[in-house]
């Protein structure tokens with residue numbers, strides 16, 4: 001067993017885990033943070049995207065041990081004082097989801113994009129979502145939601 | 156995924172020692188290739204040696220007329236680095252076109268080069284620029300490094316510490332990506348260097364290779380037209396559900412033309 005410790009959504013978490021524990025298992029099974037989804041488990045779909053030290057990554061392809069000492073943000077950490085993050089609010093407003101399975105990963109990817117590029121073009125948004133697959137929406141409303149959130153966040 | 160022991164050494168020496176001591180150890184860098192392989196049980200190392208605790212393997216510096224990129228530098232860092240963008244823009248573009256943003260945030264140049272996937276992008280840049288792979292033991296010229304499908308000149312307990320890229324006069328990269336993974340169905344890297352023109356192709360065969368006929372044509376006239384009529388034989392090219400060998404052979408010429416045009420700026 002291995003002792004890992006990280007800061008998740010501002011709170012410290014320390015646990016003993018098997019070395020082969022994936023970060024997404026650590027989040028979902030050890031900490032009960034089931035907002036992060038597992039779609040493919042093969043690094044393709046992006047349902048499991050979380051932020052590790054400020055960058056979006058696929059938590060199904062990272063060992064909890066590799067994230068030891070890191071700052072993690074998951075979908076559960078976006079809302080502040082009960083108020084949705086502008087990207088979450090825009091997904092709701094613009095119907096950026098249907099079944100909602102891909103949504104946590106989509107939102108986490110989009111939040112990372114807007115942190116790095118406050119005014120992305122439609123092409124830049126679509127290219128950034130290369131690693132996030134949605135079987136329902138056809139992406140148009142996801143792109144629309146991200147554009148709206150970008151406008152909102154620029155104020 | 157089978158169980159393994161996990162180690163995070165705090166020096167290159169400790170990492171190398173662990174590689175020599177353990178029964179069936181493997182380095183993990185970004186893990187973007189190794190972890191999926193372990194999940195499929197195609198790899199089952201006894202020990203994982205995580206290079207994530209070695210900041211000395213991360214970073215990009217200009218050294219004389221070359222860029223030295225640490226093995227643990229991520230694709231995202233190479234893509235957005237101002238020195239790379241200024242000195243070898245084709246390399247920044249190549250790194251920015253690997254996979255997707257989340258893969259680029261974790262995947263490293265050392266991991267990509269060590270893995271030598273026949274469809275990976277970096278091998279084309281290493282061979283096209285005449286780069287050198289720097290290990291804990293020696294320097295290996297790209298021409299000698301890539302041996303075959305997933306096979307390199309690395310010894311079992313050898314660790315890549317950096318890659319040295321000579322700065323070319325100009326260079327361009329063009330790939331025809333697999334629409335799902337973004338791996339190269341065919342990718343061509345063209346560079347005009349102090350040592351002459353080099354043309355390197357990835358994705359088309361078991362391993363990256365040079366096309367001397369194109370190099371000679373470009374040496375006398377560096378323009379897309381020079382390569383437009385040069386065909387490469389399809390005989391020993393890869394053939395799969397994504398592209399037949401004939402189609403790949405055709406793409407080599409098309410991507411070479413585009414790479415030259417990109418190098419012309």
Ligand SMILES: Cc1cc2nc3c(=O)[nH]c(=O)nc-3n(C[C@H](O)[C@H](O)[C@H](O)COP(=O)(O)OP(=O)(O)OC[C@H]3O[C@@H](n4cnc5c(N)ncnc54)[C@H](O)[C@@H]3O)c2cc1C
Nearest residue numbers: 184185186187188189254262263265266275276315337338
């Ligand atoms: C969805 C997806 C899409 C992708 N698309 C592309 C693409 O378009 N183009 C492309 O080129 N690649 C692509 N990749 C692969 C990606 O670039 C990987 O990051 C890369 O192949 C491996 O790098 P890594 O740092 O993740 O290495 P790891 O997976 O950690 O390791 C890979 C291998 O290299 C060895 N190794 C790692 N570092 C060293 C070192 N310093 N010295 C010696 N051996 C070492 C490991 O032991 C292992 O055998 C994709 C991957 C995924 C998951």
Ligand code: FES
Nearest residue numbers: 039040045046060
């Ligand atoms: S579950 Fe991680 S990429 Fe699909």
Ligand code: FES
Nearest residue numbers: 098100134135136
């Ligand atoms: S909303 Fe169903 S997968 Fe995207």
